[in-house]
Amino acid sequence: MIRAVIIDDEQHCIDRLSTLLHSTKDKEIQLAGTAQNVDDGIALINRIKPHLVFLDVQIADKTGFDVLRALPATTSRIIFTTAHDKYALQAFRFCALDYLLKPIDADELNAALSKFQEEKNEANISEQITELLKGIGNKPRKIGVPTLNGIVFIPVTDIIRCHADGNYTEIHLSDKKQMVVSKTLKEFELLLSDYNFFRVHNSDLVNLDFVKSYNKGKGGYLLLEDQSSVEVSSRRKEELLKKLGSM
Amino acid sequence: MRIMTLILLCIVSSVVLADEHQLDTLLSKANLYRVEDTTRASVLNELSIQLSNSDFDRGIAYADSSIALCTKINSDIKLATAYYAKARNLSSDGKDSLAIVNYQLSYNLNEKVGKELACGTMLQNMGISFYNLSFYKKATEMHTKALTVFKKLNNEKGISAALNSLGIVAMELSDYSHAMEYYFESLTLAKRNHDTATMANAYMNIGIVYKNLGDLNKAITYHNNALQIHKQQNNLIYIAKAYNNIANVYGEMKQSVKALEYYQKALEINKETDYEYGIASNYINMGIELRQLKRYSEAYQALQKAGDLFLKIEDKNNYGIALKTKASLLMAMPDSVRNQLGITASQHTPIINDLLAQASVIFKETGDYASLSDVNDDLYKMYEKKGDLKNALAHYKEYIAYRDCVLIDENKIEVEKLELKYEYATREQELKVLNIQKQSELQQEQLKRQYTMAGGVMLLMISGGFFLSYKKRRDAQQKSKEAELNAERVESELKALRLQMNPHFMFNSLNSITNFIDHHKPETASTYSVKFAKLMRMVLENSEHPEVSLADELHSVELYLTIESMRLHPKLTFEINSDPSLETDNIMIPSMILQPFVENSIIHGITPLRDTGHLKINCNKLDNMLHITIDDNGVGMPNSIQTNDNKKSMATKISKERIALFNERHQANAAIEYSSLSPGTRVTIKIPLNLQF
Incomplete structure (x- = not known):
């Protein structure tokens, strides 16, 4: 039996989610309690030790992050729920934490639940939360990428380039290591474009801090500090030059 | 002329078809032999080189793993080959600037380990890549260096390859006398070594030079020599090329019947070998000759076939040329033939217009300014003949603008040519000076003066050329700045229009949702509002960007249609x-361009129906334009216009304005067209294919 709790300041949100949990096909899940403010939420988690917490981001004048700050060693899996908070969403994506958008879609809830049941790997939860709390309010410095051994956190400044390989992405790091991650290059582009990363080609996202030189040509190519060279799409050349020029 | 150039390129990078059997053997070797030593590196290198003619993506991957392996086991010799293999694949992939880098890496290593022949090969290949990038001076430099290396090693095969390449570069620069010298030297050498392949190559290239020099009879003789060799070797692709070259010369001689005969021969072989590029080139040339013979309808069909094939093999520029040639054929043909082809007098101009418009979109994309200026010249003449002076002037202006672009490019090549000629002259002069040193001092002095003067004149010419091109460049820069400012203005107008659109769209959807709650069950209402929230989120995100991917746009339309089909259940189905x-x-x-038209089709086409209506959205590519059609089987246009007299949809009006602005910004010809179906209406949105990468 999986014990779940909901922490949300608005009653109708709790009602909606519990209705959905009751009607879900998965009878393994049991709603073990709800809380409507941060303090009650912390107490609830400490008392019940739930497997799963549905945690709202904005809880009255506090946030779901305050709940996590009080529980640094928790092993509960967290699924955030929020209506619309661009910055929070970005922070969740950086830590590879799950979230559901309100109003919650039954299909998306089921998908999140089955993902939870598939990966019972708890090893990284506290690291994920630590990184999340560091990243709130300022730019996250590390990015969490899912691997076979759980989430691994890499400093963004160690990434030289990302290369698309179908639905996978190869990450090339400054220590010459490589990782293959089952995420599309587009997802990385969305996360990293604020970090001076630039998509020079359909299949390459480059950290412009590692550019050694640009060589002219139809699109030309970039020489990077790891001695690799990356072809630039002729359609991206102009924008790239603009970016390089402003550096 | 363009087709001719392409054939030349084929010669430079002579076609070697990968032997499938050999490839399989290598692949199984690579799989079996996994010990990380030089043997595995050799296998990987060989595999990569084999693949460079057929599957360069894999070729690059094998080269990369060989590079990693060789670095690990510290084998400079194999590493040099691995870089070479990678370069070959990159060059096949059209990434010549990267190829040069890898050739250079290979060269450095080969130099280090003292493999001179390999050094020569790298120089020779770098030359070819520089040629592909139109850096003729660099190409000449590399081939000359390669020639020196091959001569030192007495490697005659290398010598004739380098000579041949030097000839090709000289020919590209219209320096026929040097081209001829190189080719003849290569021919003599090849004859001595019974190297038939190089002999045939030399014969063919000499033939091409004679054709360009206007000595057409000699051109035919040399092409025939090449043809005989290829026939002996039974090399089908090259036999077809030889026929094609002979036909080209007959075309130049205005002997269209003969030309056609040879194109026909080439065509038969190309069909046999299934060489689609060759077939398409044959058809386009046959179309031109048939037109000369006033066999218009056959010409039309040949051009049609050429166009279809170029489109199939995605050779954009030649496809554009096929369209352009077809348009000018239509302009030239008498009315009776035109009627036979089923084109009425009223369709005539729109068809020509359409062909030329399509062609100019393609040329803009491929950057073929010479063809663009031709197209606009045609358009301007056509409108002038019709007395439509406004359009005539517009196209005349474009014609001039593109002609100037061509001039700028030509100037660059001119300067390059002058520099090269200057170097040739200097070298020859130096040789002369050396000889004459043995003669009297007085004569020597005189010569030096002449030499200095000659140099001075050359330098003056060069700096003149530079000045010209500098001024052109400054003008071009000013122009691009104006264009940029204009783009900014259009961008802000677009933003304003997008902002107007959001509330409109939101209130329409809110109306739907209210309507829905009034009439339906609560569970459905909840599903409905979840979907609505999703759609709102997408709309908010998409409207931040002026352009979105077609996938995202279709996704949001799908969501919109899901909501609408729930609201109208069971009156609306869609695909x-x-x-x-x-x-x-x-x-x-452009983001959110489709939704207003879809909404219109539902409101005016489908809701008035008594039965279930079906809405179908189709996207495909037609002549380099993206065509999105929105079909409904509703009440059709006239009825719906009657019932909704003057209430024009604000959103569609905005979309039309956005299309107009899009055209202004991209110099494009996007359009929205309505047509009647029985029953129903079709809206077609045509947008130039605009790729992100």
């Missing part, structure tokens, strides 16, 4: 299809 060849993630279109 969305897009051609599998479309890269929907890479194609960019």
Whole structure:
């Protein structure tokens, strides 16, 4: 039996989610309690030790992050729920934490639940939360990428380039290591474009801090500090030059 | 002329078809032999080189793993070959600047380990890559260096390859006398070594030079020599090329019947070998000759076939040329033939216009300014003949603008040519000076003066050329700045229009949702509002960007239609299809351009129906334009216009304005067209294919 709790300041949100949990096909899940403010939420988690917490981001004048700050060693899996908070969403994506958008879609809830049941790997939860709390309010410095051994956190400044390989992405790091991650290059582009990363080609996202030189040509190519060279799409050349020029 | 150039390129990078059997053997070797030593490196290198003619993506991957392996086991010799293999694949992939880097790496290593022949090969290949990038001076430099290396090693095969390449570069620069010298030297050498392949190559190239020099009879003789050799070797692809070259010369001689005969021979062989590029080139040339013979309808069919094939093999520029040639054929043909082809007098101009418009979109994309200026010249003449002076002037202006672009490019090549000629002159002069040193001092002095003067004149000419091109460049820079400012203005107008659109769209949807709650069950209402929230989120995100991918746009329309079909249940069904060849993630279109038209089709076409209506969205590529059709089987246009007299949809009006602005910004010809179906209406949105990468 999986014990779940909901922490949300608005009653109708709790009602909606519990209705959905009751009607879900998965009878393994049991709603073990709800809380409507941060303090009650912390107490609830400490008392019940739930497997799963549905945690709202904005809880009255506090946030779901305050709940996590009080529980640094928790092993509960967290699924955030929020209506619309661009910055929070970005922070969740950086830590590879799950979230559901309100109003919650039954299909998306089921998908999140089955993902939870598939990966019972708890090893990284506290690291994920630590990184999340560091990243709130300022730019996250590390990015969490899912691997076979759980989430691994890499400093963004160690990434030289990302290369698309179908639905996978190869990450090339400054220590010459490589990782293959089952995420599309587009997802990385969305996360990293604020970090001076630039998509020079359909299949390459480059950290412009590692550019050694640009060589002219139809699109030309970039020489990077790891001695690799990356072809630039002729359609991206102009924008790239603009970016390089402003550096 | 363009087709001729392409044939020349084929010679430079002579076609070697990968032997499938050999490839299989290598692959199994690579799989079996996994010990990380030089043997495995050799296998990987060989595999990569084999693949460079057929599957360069894999070729690069094998080269990369060989590079990693050789670095690990510290084998400079194999590493040099691995870089070479990578370069060959990159060059096949059209990435010549990267290829040069890898050739250079290989060269450095080969130099280090003292493999001179390999050094020569790298120089020779770098020359070819520089040629492909139109850096003729660099190309000449590399081939000359390669020639020196091959001569030192007495490697005659290398010598004749280098000479041949030098000839090709000289020919590109219209320096026929040097081209001839190189080719003849290569020919003599090849004859001595019974190297028939190089002999045939030399014969063919000499033939091409004679043709360019206007000595057409000699041209035919040399092409025939090449043909005989290829026939002996039974090398079908090259036999077809020789026929094609002979036909080209007959075409130049205005002997269209003969030309046609040879094109026909080439065509038969090309069909036999299934060489589609060759077939298409044959058809386009046959079309031109048939037109000369006033066999218009046959010409039309040949051009049609050429166009279809170029489109199939995605040779954009030649496809554009086929369209352009077809348009000018239509302009030239008498009315009776035109009627036979089923084209009425009223369709005539729109068809020509359409062909030329399509062609100019293609040429803009491929950057073929020479063809663009031709197209606009045609358009301007056509409008002038019709007395439509406004359009005539517009196209005349474009014609002039593109002609100037061509001039700028030509100037660059001119300067390059002058520099090269100057170097040739200097070298020859130096030789002379050396000889004459043995003669009297007085004579020597005189010569030096002449030499200095000659140099001075050359320098003056060069700096003149530079000045000209500098001024052109400054003008071009000013122009691009103006264009940029204009683009900014259009961008802010677009933003304003998008902002107007959001509330409109939101209130329409809110109205739907209220309507829905009034009439339906609560569970459905909840599903409905979840979907609505999703749609709102997408709309908010998409409207931040002026352009979104076709995939995203279709996704949001699908969501919209799901909501509408729930609201109107069971009166609306829908389907969305897009051609599998479309890269929907890479194609960019103005954001939220479709939704207003879909909404219109539902409100004015389908809701007045008594039965279930069906809405079908189709995306495909046609002549380099993205065509999105929205079909409904509703009440059709006239009825719906009557029932809704003057209430024009604000959103569609905005969309039309956005299309107009899009055209202004991209110099494009996007359009929205309405047509009647029985029953129903079709809206077609045509947008130039705009790729993100």
